[in-house]
Amino acid sequence: MMFDHCTLLFLFSSAATVQAEQSASGGSGGSGLGGSGSGSGAETPIHILFILVDDLGWFDVGWNGAEIKTPVLDQLAREGVTLTQSYVPSVCTPTRGAIMSGRYPYHIGLQRGGIRPTRPFGLPLNITTIAQRLQTAGYSTHAIGKWHLGFCKWDYTPCERGFDTFFGFYGGGQDHYTHRKKYHSKVFHGARVSGLDFRRNRRLVTNINGTYSMEAFAAEAIRLISEHDKHTPMYMYLSLQAVHGPLQAPKRFVDMYKEIKNKNRHMKAAMVTAMDEAIGNITAALEKAEMWNDTLIVFTTDNGGPVNSGSSNWPLRGSKATLWEGGHRGAAFVHGKMLNKTGYVYNGMIHTVDWYPTLLSLAGVNVDDTDLDGMNVWDAISNNKSSPRQSFVYNLLLTDETLSGGIRFNNWKLLVNPRSRRSEWYNPANASFPELFRKPLSDTLLFDLDADPTEHHNLASTKTDVLAMMMSRLNEAMESYVPDLIKQNPETAKSNPANFGDAWSPGWC
Template identity: 35%
Template sequence: MLPALLKQAGYQTHIVGKYVTSPCCLHCSNRLATRHTLWASKSLHHAACTAQTGWLPDTHCGQVSHFTMLPALLKQAGYQTHIVGKWHLGMCNWEYTPTYRGFDSFYGYYNAYEDYYTHAANGGYDFRDDTSVFRDPSNEYFNYLLTERTVQLVEKLDTSTPLFLYLPYHLCHGPLQVPAKYENMYSDIQNSSRRIYCGMVSMMDESFGNITQALDSRGLLDNTLLVFTTDNGGPVQYGANNWPLRGGKGTFWEGGTRGVAFVWSKNLLSRTGYTNNEMMHAVDWYPTILHMAGLQPGSSIDGVNQWDMLSNNGPSQRDEFVYNIDTIPNSTAIRYKDYKLLTGNPGQFNDWYPVPQSVSSANLTSTDTQGRVEWKPQLYNIRNDPEERHDLAESDHQTLQMMLGRLQDWIKSGVTPQNAQVDPRGDPKRWGGVWTPGWC
């Protein structure tokens, strides 16, 4: 729906073909991921707040408070800044939460895996309107509420003031839930997880279309850049599909880290209607968006300004990046030009998974091998072998040693992870059954 609406209105799409994110959205094993890189332009190993409990929110983990986040800089420059949807950047202290980090308003949830109807996760209710708990007596599907609030926000905007609007929807995240009319659009798909997932994608598309129409009705699209980005590869165990790429969300394979990103604008792009196959990382959005706003990001960031690549099909400003560096279990992955190096355990799903056809997803093969004594380094030429089927570590010893040397340089520049532990003070039972900041 959204691409069709934009095309009818004369808008063109620019697709980023080789766009890389992190393997997960925030806590993923012992890693901090895409949301951190997007908002502070810091690679994981330069801003490591980890959680040994996975994604559980009752830890001290949060976006490091001394980093100035993107919305704070935009707000200082006179922008209205709003977030509707998922935060997932820490909430044990109020200073970690959205309206303390540069957003004028927040309507959504702090954590992840919320039930789409009850708005609860892991034993606690999690739905906020700014800093207040928002109670939904109707238990309406989450995405209806998020879209409704966004349209209302657009209708009330002061159009004389520039806008930064961030919409990290719960779709298409687990748990797999969607109203029946969207699932029924794919009744020909036997696999229930895939059928629901496809319905969730269609609902997300419809929601963005409705928001785009609201922006257009206020005359805002003529001077707006719309950015769509995923935050990681698709979770193959929940109906997503990354074929023919290897792996999925939570792994360092291309299926877990190669993302989807595209931009739309009527007047701000010098060239439109093309796919750019240059290298871009999620960390690059921070300086790129600041450049568009006429701001400078400072020198202590990992991202680079990619506006020429996005707007004019120009060359990328980077030739390397870090997928992940976690020296505690020795799980690392880096990219330099065409080559990708992996050491240690790359994640749970290490195979190639075609679109699920069977009734159940139970036939997925998990090859998580935490018990292996040793993982040998693996080397791939991603340009020639994007599916990562041909390990070059044995045949190209010179390149392997070069990449191992670059990895050591990256490790030396990193910071020590905080390794946050579960704190019983964060238990929602202590806070009226609600996930609540203010205890760390």
């Protein structure tokens, strides 16, 4: 019988199961205090901890002024470099595709949205992922948490895309305690089907029902760190389920926010603080393993916060899944002793696609791909220099020959046919968020983000010369448009968990 690498690691691992009590020990820890860094040129390799949080809003963290308690993250951001113009796609799968490929979602067919568990496709197999590139440089690579880049066949799953180990789930969301995904679709004749979605490498994990997912993922990260040879470079892709719905958190965190009257905001705050504590436990493990001084942490949300489930992007406009700044401008920072300058706020423009060449360059991997959209921004971030990035594409999406999209160039932002739902400003100081209504909008909007970062003033009718220049840039971007894969891959009932022993599993495309 043939086994893939991940399966072999599972069979010979001394810790094939996660003990929930492991993650409950310790406090917020991991302050990042003390020690002198080895620097990027030292003999000790640079370890990379890439923390991707799900559905975290701009105003869901303490360092942006939120009422939510995030002491660990606040300190890491304060000691590192806080990124005020770190742009991300506005929904789950596109962001993950951009991280893995260094390409805009509209260049790899992932621009329409998240991959549903009934769609027979994934991150295109001709993509060489950042994990695969790091493996060639001698890195030990680990993926923990949410995948959401396709699973209809094994070739799409993490162990085949460059990760030595995987502990998490394939889909876009699930119950944080039962780890089951419920999905309603017409292909199931209107029924809501349910299945387990949790794996260690390729093998189903069936013994953690009742363990909060954030605790399980933190325990796995801590175990891997404690067992790791610090002289071997490590890349850990910690793609958290937090703080994505359903809104669930351990009671001790829920009890911390009784003063928040809005139920969704109350639960979202509890989830954020639970996540903050878990990250503190992970950073404490890095210190204990003597890896802290040589670890670069990249922390970012995958998209703006969904205002319909308690998040806030205040004072930015809009929500997750919109073209507004609230959908794309992400809470983010970097932390590490190898940064030349620390303790400051970086206002330069960067995009998710930039992490691919930036991290590979730090790892000593030659990046000469001509089809990358990403730029190496390390020198800019590390030395507080001007960003090499002056423009980017928010997204481009064709639906029945109608284009919806946005583009940025310096201080200018152009939107064409933005969705109008959740297009307002949502301040959590209100007793309840405003009604999420659909409001008529102009089909062409132009903003000067330097003067108007909250997108109140459409200048399309007065800055006609700028509008013409931006439209030209948008049309140029459309020349490299790749048709979206969702439209090409209709849903199928073949993925029904009933066909795979009550689990969402590969093997149906």
